Each structure stands twice: as structure tokens, then as C-alpha cells.
Amino acid sequence: xxxxxxxxxxxxxxxxxxxxxxxxxxxxxxxxxxxxxxxxxxxxxxxxxxxxxxxxxxxxxxxxxxxxxxxxxxxxxxxxxxxxxxxxxxxxxxxxxxxxxxxxxxxxxxxxxxxxxxxxx
Amino acid sequence: xxxxxxxxxxxxxxxxxxxxxxxxxxxxxxxxxxxxxxxxxxxxxxxxxxxxxxxxxxxxxxxxxxxxxxxxxxxxxxxxxxxxxxxxxxxxxxxxxxxxxxxxxxxx
Numbered sequence: 001x002x003x004x005x006x007x008x009x010x011x012x013x014x015x016x017x018x019x020x021x022x023x024x025x026x027x028x029x030x031x032x033x034x035x036x037x038x039x040x041x042x043x044x045x046x047x048x049x050x051x052x053x054x055x056x057x058x059x060x061x062x063x064x065x066x067x068x069x070x071x072x073x074x075x076x077x078x079x080x081x082x083x084x085x086x087x088x089x090x091x092x093x094x095x096x097x098x099x100x101x102x103x104x105x106x107x108x109x110x111x112x113x114x115x116x117x118x119x120x121x
Numbered sequence: 122x123x124x125x126x127x128x129x130x131x132x133x134x135x136x137x138x139x140x141x142x143x144x145x146x147x148x149x150x151x152x153x154x155x156x157x158x159x160x161x162x163x164x165x166x167x168x169x170x171x172x173x174x175x176x177x178x179x180x181x182x183x184x185x186x187x188x189x190x191x192x193x194x195x196x197x198x199x200x201x202x203x204x205x206x207x208x209x210x211x212x213x214x215x216x217x218x219x220x221x222x223x224x225x226x227x228x229x
Contacts, residue, residue, distance in 0.1 A: 045165065045208055047218040060217040061122075094164055105212040107155040109176060111164035 002027035004095050004112035012089075012119050018082040022095030022112055029053055029076040033098040035108060036069060036080045038091040041116075046091075050098065051078050085119045092116050123147055123211050127221035133229040140196040142224045144209035149189045153213035156185055156194045159223075160205045169194065170212065196226075204228055 008020035022034070036048040049059035051069040059067045068081040082089060093115055096108035124147040134140045144154065152172040157165035167176040169185035172192060182197040196203055209221040 044222045045210075045220040047220070049217075050215070058215050062217070096164075099167075099170065105153075105215055105218060107167050107170035107176070107210070107212055108157075108165070109167035111166075114164050 002097065002110055004097065004110060006093060006095050006112045006115040008115065008117070010116060010118060012085055012117060013121050014086055014119055015084055018080070018085050018089065018093075018117055018119070020080045020093055020095075020115065020117070022078050022080075024076045024078075024097075029073060033100045033103075033105070034071070034078045035096050035098055037094045037096060037108065037111075039094070039114070040088075040091045048080065048082075048093075087119050090117065090119045122217060123150060123214060123219050125209055125211055125219050125221035127207075127209055127224050129224060130222070131225045131227060133227050134199050135229045136201060137198050138229075140199055140203075140226055142194040142196075142207055142226070144187075144192040144194070144221050146190045146192075146211055150211040150213035152188050153211060154185070154187065154192045155210040155212050156183075157208045157210065158203075158205045159208065165208060168207075199226070 003026045005023045012018045030053045033050045035050040039045050049069050051057045051071050066083045071078045094111050096111040099106040126145045128143045154172040156169040159165040168179050173185045184195045186193050206223045206225045208223050
């Protein structure tokens with residue numbers, strides 16, 4: 001059974017770069033689209049972007065100028081970097097796998113447990 | 122960007138009753154619609170994809186319907202473990218994938 005686990009600092013200073021890693025275990029890393037999604041406290045879900053196992057990426061236009069998603073297939077990991085953060089970037093950050101079919105999105109399953117990142121000085 | 126609108130924001134239902142949740146897309150997403158359940162402190166859980174296909178392990182009391190711009194999630198007989206927030210998401214277009222604002226199903 002595939003499991004995902006986010007890791008990284010829980011506190012980031014304004015204007016700095018948020019960095020998180022998602023480690024995938026218990027299943028195949030190849031052939032899937034791996035995504036980041038975030039949820040501000042008490043609010044809804046926002047798609048950040050995906051990376052295909054081969055390295056191609058897709059980012060939400062609203063965040064594109066600040067987001068980089070990368071992959072390390074040797075470690076079954078993918079990572080998120082979000083630059084120039086502000087308090088508005090405070091959220092629970094989830095990593096997830098999309099059950100894509102023929103490169104089309106289907107739905108996210110499974111999800112990591114999520115990690116709260118607070119932006120504060 | 123496709124905007125997803127869910128209604129109502131909160132639904133008060135008694136255990137054993139039927140719950141009907143709505144999701145509307147700002148433009149057609151065909152049958153590319155996903156439903157998730159989220160409980161406090163937990164990650165969302167995939168319930169339905171392709172508008173009407175239950176994910177693995179999801180009980181038959183959950184059903185999805187609709188196409189184009191109007192979708193419905195029905196919980197036929199609410200169990201105690203079903204009280205949660207439900208989100209819809211369009212899976213028609215990666216650029217970007219978008220979620221509804223959620224419907225909270227609470228105990229009446």
C-alpha cells in the first residue's frame with residue numbers, strides 16, 4: 001500500500017523559501033503524477049502543482065512565479081520550493097498521488113498526512 | 122480557471138437520513154469530477170471520481186451523479202462517521218485543478 005510522508009521545517013520567515021519533501025513508500029514511483037496541495041487553517045484546498053516521475057511539471061498559474069517542484073527517483077521523493085513567502089502562505093501542505101489515466105487527472109489518492117507550515121518572523 | 126461552487130456551505134442532517142450535496146462548475150467539465158471527505162485533523166479521502174465511480178473501499182451509501190456543470194453527492198443513510206467536510210474538485214484540466222469551497226455535514 002502506497003504511503004506518502006511530508007517533511008520539512010514547520011516555521012519559515014517572511015520573504016524566505018519554504019522547502020518540503022514528500023517520501024513515497026510501499027509502491028511504485030514510476031508512471032505517476034505527484035502533486036502538492038495546500039490548505040490554509042480553516043479554509044479550503046488549493047492545488048499547487050505536479051511533477052511527473054520523469055520530471056515534467058505543471059504549476060498553478062497563481063503560484064507559478066514562486067513554485068518549483070523537483071523529483072529524486074533514486075530516493076522515491078519529490079520536493080516543493082515556494083519562494084518569497086508571506087503570512088498568506090501559512091497552510092497545511094499535503095503531497096498526493098493522482099490516479100491519472102492517459103496523462104489526464106483522475107483524483108488524488110493517497111494523500112500524505114500533511115504538515116503545517118507557518119510563515120512568521 | 123474553472124471555478125467550483127458547492128452548496129450548501131453547511132448541511133444539518135440526522136443520523137440515518139439522506140444527505141444531498143451539490144457542486145457546480147463555471148464551465149463544463151464533462152464527467153471529470155471528484156469528491157473527497159475530510160475529517161478534522163486528517164487529509165482528504167478520495168470518495169468518488171469520474172463523477173460516479175466509487176473509490177476502493179468506499180461504502181455503497183455514497184453515490185455521485187451529474188455531468189457538465191451540475192453534480193451531486195448523495196449519502197443515502199448518514200452514519201456517525203460520515204459527519205465531515207466534503208469537497209468537490211474538477212479533474213478536467215490540470216491548468217489548474219480546482220476545488221470547491223466545501224460542504225460541512227453536521228449532526229442535526
